[in-house]
Amino acid sequence: MSVLINKDSRVLVQGITGREGEFHTRQMRAYGTQVVAGVTPGKGGQAVDTVPVFDTVAQAVKATGANVSVIFVPPRFAPDACLEAADAGVDLAVCITEGIPINDMVAVVAHIRTTQTRLLGGNCPGLITPGECKVGIMPGNIVIPGPVGLVARSGTLTYEIVSRLTREGLGQTTCVGIGGDPVPGQRFIDVLPLFEADPHTKVVVMIGEIGGTDEEDAAEYIRTMTKPVVAFISGRTAPPGKRMGHAGAIVSGGKGTAQAKVEALTAVGVPVPISSREVPALVRERLG
């Protein structure tokens, strides 16, 4: 059916009274997401779009049974917000915030990996289970339910590929945006096993980019998967040593090149087309 979120997910919004938090709360509710609580310290007792606001995540979870939290707070408060969500015991914390210092996330991710909470992001667009639940900022109108599991590092490039899949009738179980930061809460190897275990996912699309070795690590895991995977890697022509925006897409020391990623993936039988246009056809082939 889906991974991580579904129609029963009870979502809490950290930073709900901020501009982004409020806007996307409305968007998520419009999509049908059960947004059960918001948190802004000092604004407990207020409401946003009829959603009750609490002073702390612990209070909100206790009062509403929220099990997923989405974080829209400024970068300097985001590490604390991630830890607060984990401490309150939500199953999934989705950090949309862009621009969190790397060393802050090194500490946060190391800690949260020791807890029962899964962290997605920071600097990620969130995730969506078409027709059921949307957590984050992915546009809801480009997805439809179907058999494709999608996991991606980039945001808008993913939207592009997803909307193409959708137009060609290839719906999705869940689309997961892990974000492009150097130290993400979830990597490809954290999300792929979820799709492997989800009975409704028949094919997985993985959208990577230059930098880091997540795609290479994923290739090792894909070798053991029973489900087919189609991949796309952006940044084939980017010059080495240049950081491409906040995405942290950077190639250095001969590691993290598009070539290395494509080779690792094709070596385990994953097609990696030159153009993202070709993704739907490759998916359709594998759906049989």
Add this chain to the structure above:
Amino acid sequence: MSVLINKDSRVLVQGITGREGEFHTRQMRAYGTQVVAGVTPGKGGQAVDTVPVFDTVAQAVKATGANVSVIFVPPRFAPDACLEAADAGVDLAVCITEGIPINDMVAVVAHIRTTQTRLLGGNCPGLITPGECKVGIMPGNIVIPGPVGLVARSGTLTYEIVSRLTREGLGQTTCVGIGGDPVPGQRFIDVLPLFEADPHTKVVVMIGEIGGTDEEDAAEYIRTMTKPVVAFISGRTAPPGKRMGHAGAIVSGGKGTAQAKVEALTAVGVPVPISSREVPALVRERLG
């Protein structure tokens, strides 16, 4: 037969070239312990009592297969030494060092509990499996092999009770000194399950003292044990709010009193004699 250490334990001494380290290396070897390596940074390549010295624990473990480390380094270097032992992957690290700052141990113990290594101490006398292996500073001549498992917070009081058991022919599987520091690597509840699981241990003697709630926590665990336990608590008459030496034996806020401990233990069927003299008879009764 024993818990934690036995005749096959391969022991490494951190701080082997120091006065204490060297003295107790000789004592341990005289008892028959396999001391296979020592570590003192900068003194790699030397030897102490024919034991080879290495610069790092990692090197020593790699070269000698040591699986138990005993730490005799000054308090300011001891936290690092504990972490080094854990990082090198020994099964058991025994920290004899007295006087380590509490907050240092809060961090060290929290970390080592996430590893495969068990930390005993600091400020502990170590442990001994009679006739097989002695790690630390317990006098070897007061123990004999037998069916009694012993775990204790205090040092000399324990020697007193052990030697009394020995004189009365009540030998021991292993005697474990967890030390009296406020944040010990092993608490009663960490060691009791080892005796519960050891087929040769028939009765357990637990020697506690005022301060903290380790004895109360142990009582909860003892409720589930199949083996009989005899306890002794020192400090019944100590005034509250007074710290009794480095041992950290202190009673505060109505918690940690001898009375509370005795009550908790007797409530789960553990006899707690007024005088330590009575321990052997109680043990003998339970051996049946």
Add this chain to the structure above:
Amino acid sequence: MKIHEYQAKQVLARYGVPVPAGEVATTPAEVRAIAEKLGKRVVVKSQVHVGGRGKAGGIKLADTPDEAEAVASRILGMDIKGLTVEKVLVEEALNIAREYYLGITLDRGAQRNVLMVSAAGGVDIEEVAAETPEKIARVLIDPALGLRDYQIRDACYAAGLDREAIAGAGKFLKALYQTYIDMDCSLAEINPLVLTAEGTLIAADGKINIDDNAMYRHADLADLAEEGQDNPLEAEAHRRGLQYVYLGGDIGIIGNGAGLVMGTLDEVKDAGGTPANFLDIGGGAKAEVVASALELVLMDPNVKGVLFNIFGGITRGDEVARGIIAGSARLNIQVPIVVRLTGTNEAEGRALLAQTTLVPAETMQEAAAKIVELARAA
């Protein structure tokens, strides 16, 4: 190690905690001068390491410098729970609207430091903890992450602090935590944190205990260390590097190992005696340490007899006996001394003791009975 309220406030002020204007004084005249300088209603607070100063009359308000001087002359020299007041802190009096408790200490069971916040401040927090524990919000601090802002909020909201105080209280808690960590504290408290009628927050009282084991990192605090010992004998023990606790009875107790010494206290009590002290000389029992320990115990004029209880361990019993004999020989001993020696070579040790006026004993219980009897006879 305990430090005085005025010292704790100086430390907290360095971390940005607002504290009342004030100064410490040792004479009524100084108190008057400080009150004049402050130019408003003041509070005169005895500086002794004990709780319940207020109830004992050790804290008084004064409207005028005259009154401050008068109050101080009553407080200075006062005896509070056995401690003589030698210093007072003279501070501006606050218009108290609400009083909160903020504290950090070690939670031994959790093996972590714990932040505690309560809206029931200004009173004995141990009483609150015992009687209405739900009034204290507690959050454990992960050493890897430190005290996080969200934990501060969790604690303040859970404790039911007034909303107008919550934002401001965070600053105090951050400073308190930073103090706790930087200074290697075993306890750091602000009690009460006062919300004034004017709506500002201020630390009206502070308490800091420092981990003795960490003193090597705080050479600058060595002066405070000695002053931190209330009892002159404990101060002397600190100078001598001995683990000594004054207990007020008449039987001096010396042993090696805290557990063994505590066990000995228990036996002496059971035998009908009253221990004068706890003294752990640690391992080895070298002659000079034994002498120093014995000398210290005998500085207590109430001591009518001394009990040594030593477990030989790796150090042989005969060596220990020689240490005790040599150590006691240096002093002109007027009271009975019972020595109970066990462990390795205890027979040889007892043989040596037999040639002295020291009274040997076989067991702890026998030793306790003997010293109680001898002291009573003396």
Add this chain to the structure above:
Amino acid sequence: MKIHEYQAKQVLARYGVPVPAGEVATTPAEVRAIAEKLGKRVVVKSQVHVGGRGKAGGIKLADTPDEAEAVASRILGMDIKGLTVEKVLVEEALNIAREYYLGITLDRGAQRNVLMVSAAGGVDIEEVAAETPEKIARVLIDPALGLRDYQIRDACYAAGLDREAIAGAGKFLKALYQTYIDMDCSLAEINPLVLTAEGTLIAADGKINIDDNAMYRHADLADLAEEGQDNPLEAEAHRRGLQYVYLGGDIGIIGNGAGLVMGTLDEVKDAGGTPANFLDIGGGAKAEVVASALELVLMDPNVKGVLFNIFGGITRGDEVARGIIAGSARLNIQVPIVVRLTGTNEAEGRALLAQTTLVPAETMQEAAAKIVELARAA
């Protein structure tokens, strides 16, 4: 953010790292004066953000002030890999016995920072890493524990540093780690750490990159931030708050989202074009941001055409189109602009574009082909 060698050394010196005596200069006369002051053999080092300065002739020794001046006049103004040398660092020359490498950076795979030590210092460490990785000892740093002394020893012994250097190297590594953490670095290196013929250790070169995301914690470094941009267009982009990377081709690329922009670069290359830049305007595409981005791209005199590739997402396509139209209308545009717009309300957006001179395209591929063709024709 990159900072220059001389700035990195100033930072390291604040953390107690010994660095050679020296000063920075912008003219040969200044270089002469510094060399005279140093009074010994000097090294004149170009300050540009690029590796291989030595091979390119950007680092020279000089025995006398005359020679230093002469050398400096050759280095200042020199072009190294497209960068003009505007500053040189003039330092005392060292008697080098051995050269080591010390570095800390993020290991993305491990999600931890990693300490690297090598006895093969003084050369391009990436080359060492690629060809003889066993010559670099690596230890991962647990964020909860920081870099521990034993890890420093592990790394130094494993790297095979000379024994006489190991004790001393620890101080450098501790300082390097403290710098890395305090300054929110993404890279901190000392390369080479020189063991001099006299037996002392000194940081002969240092490199520090600072995490842009953490700049809010380092207001004092704002000046360096701008200087850290080698390329004048990148410096201008930094001032405008735009994510711009200069790439040297003739097709300007603007899009929203790094992945999408990179994908666009790939398509343009595949279509036979050469991207002039990477420019990610992020979400929203408001008129003022679009105008600012377009203006910046057109400051590059080589740009012969611009490609917009925008995914509407939650923001509707017609709004994005209006943003682009309004933004471009403010500028006097002389080059062709192709706009590829997709996502929500893309049809309405394209309808709006149809009324302008902006060239619409349906797909990325079509857009890439069109702009390459139009730019070639221009």
